[in-house]
Amino acid sequence: MRTTILTVASVMTMMMSSCTGGDQLNHNHPPVARLEISPSFVPKGRSTEVLLDASRSCDELDSPEGCGEEGAPPRTTCPGGVKFDWAMGGAFQVVSSADGGSKVTVNLTAEKPVEVILTVTDCDGRATTIHRWIGITL
Numbered sequence: 001m002r003t004t005i006l007t008v009a010s011v012m013t014m015m016m017s018s019c020t021g022g023d024q025l026n027h028n029h030p031p032v033a034r035l036e037i038s039p040s041f042v043p044k045g046r047s048t049e050v051l052l053d054a055s056r057s058c059d060e061l062d063s064p065e066g067c068g069e070e071g072a073p074p075r076t077t078c079p080g081g082v083k084f085d086w087a088m089g090g091a092f093q094v095v096s097s098a099d100g101g102s103k104v105t106v107n108l109t110a111e112k113p114v115e116v117i118l119t120v121t122d123c124d125g126r127a128t129t130i131h132r133w134i135g136i137t138l
Contacts, residue, residue, distance in 0.1 A: 029061035
């Protein structure tokens with residue numbers, strides 16, 4: 001399977017905010033990566049817009065003030081700085097990117113399930129990578 005790294009004009013790798021220093025750097029915990037995909041299944045061979053949403057990802061242990069409380073929506077930025085690196089297989093085109101690269105819309109045409117790889121990196125260089133799949137309907 002061919003995996004393509006999304007690097008269109010640095011749209012996929014953006015800092016949500018700058019590293020603010022202070023005692024958050026002493027903790028050095030990796031960020032929490034969360035990914036929602038909508039729709040999670042696409043029709044085989046038909047072009048479909050898919051939203052990749054990692055906006056709930058954040059540096060929860062080092063910068064908890066940047067994360068939402070249980071059941072509440074998270075803040076849109078994490079003070080410790082979080083960047084998003086996306087990779088995926090299949091034939092796709094980036095349609096848009098929002099919220100510092102945490103939300104990406106792609107136009108996807110797939111003949112088989114497509115792997116989506118998200119790496120969330122905090123300002124101390126710690127990273128968490130998760131893998132999800134977009135399924136196919138016949």
